[in-house]
Amino acid sequence: MRIRNIAVSTLAAAFAFGCATQQMEEKSMTSAEKSQPATASAEPATMTGAAIEMLANTCAGCHGTGGVSTGPAIPSIAGLEEEYFVEVMNGYKSGERAATIMDRMAKGYSDSEIEAMAAFYSAKKFQPVRQTSAGPKAMRGSKLHHEYCEKCHENEGRNPEDIVLAGQWMPYLLWTMEDFAVGRSKIEEKKMAKAMENMLAEHGSGSLMDLTHFYGSRK
Numbered sequence: 001m002r003i004r005n006i007a008v009s010t011l012a013a014a015f016a017f018g019c020a021t022q023q024m025e026e027k028s029m030t031s032a033e034k035s036q037p038a039t040a041s042a043e044p045a046t047m048t049g050a051a052i053e054m055l056a057n058t059c060a061g062c063h064g065t066g067g068v069s070t071g072p073a074i075p076s077i078a079g080l081e082e083e084y085f086v087e088v089m090n091g092y093k094s095g096e097r098a099a100t101i102m103d104r105m106a107k108g109y110s111d112s113e114i115e116a117m118a119a120f121y122s123a124k125k126f127q128p129v130r131q132t133s134a135g136p137k138a139m140r141g142s143k144l145h146h147e148y149c150e151k152c153h154e155n156e157g158r159n160p161e162d163i164v165l166a167g168q169w170m171p172y173l174l175w176t177m178e179d180f181a182v183g184r185s186k187i188e189e190k191k192m193a194k195a196m197e198n199m200l201a202e203h204g205s206g207s208l209m210d211l212t213h214f215y216g217s218r219k
């Protein structure tokens with residue numbers, strides 16, 4: 001596939017993350033160990049509020065209290081659409097969705113635990129991140145978004161009932177889009193795969209950075 005070959009690695013160089021990755025690794029080890037369920041089938045069908053809070057505490061170490069992330073490499077998960085939440089967790093589990101950490105994390109949870117966490121986080125309100133974006137890039141990104149992405153990611157990617165793009169952390173978004181673009185993550189939605197492919201063919205890999213600045217500029 002042609003889009004696999006584009007050189008996107010340089011795009012990420014514009015962001016600096018300090019030592020966040022190492023901290024995340026350490027946290028992921030301990031939380032994953034703590035959270036291994038004995039067997040999925042041994043669980044009760046419904047979980048109590050207190051049990052869900054306990055599960056969510058494990059996530060809060062990285063995703064922030066109530067799912068509002070304070071670190072640029074980690075997405076906010078407050079207000080994520082419920083079905084999408086389940087889908088992306090299963091994608092991490094199966095390896096269809098590229099991950100640095102969540103592949104190991106997701107494997108520690110049963111279907112019903114993931115569903116319970118999806119309900120918990122989708123009920124929270126998404127809070128757009130305050131971050132700095134570059135005007136000219138954001139303007140180019142706006143055009144690209146409206147041409148290729150708005151049809152599904154409505155209201156400039158900030159539809160509260162949907163996948164959150166506007167106001168999500170920029171480095172996370174850029175990596176996620178690169179993973180899609182080079183085929184490290186599978187895009188379930190065929191029309192999105194087509195939109196990405198067309199955009200990259202016509203506007204080059206810089207379009208991902210432009211989109212990132214556009215979404216980052218949204219409040």
Ligand code: HEC
Pocket residue numbers: 024025027028031055056058059060061062063073074075076077080085088089098099100101102103105117
């Ligand atoms: C050690 C840090 C860490 C912990 C703990 C953690 N996450 Fe994550 N999470 C990440 C990172 C980093 C990503 C981006 C994907 C990747 O690189 O693994 C992510 C991505 C996600 C996404 C995808 C968001 C999107 O917009 O697509 C969801 C959903 C998620 N995590 C849920 C959870 C849940 C639920 C828990 C608790 C059970 C949890 N995470 C615990 C670091 C963490």
Ligand code: HEC
Pocket residue numbers: 075084145148149150151152153163164165173176177186187188189191192195196199211
């Ligand atoms: C035909 C509808 C459609 C179009 C067009 C589309 N998307 Fe998507 N997008 C989806 C769906 C559905 C998902 C979630 C499931 C999946 O991974 O396929 C998604 C997921 C995403 C995600 C992951 C979000 C996260 O939190 O990790 C990003 C980023 C994204 N799209 C960006 C884009 C960009 C950029 C464009 C335009 C170039 C675009 N999409 C065009 C439907 C679409």
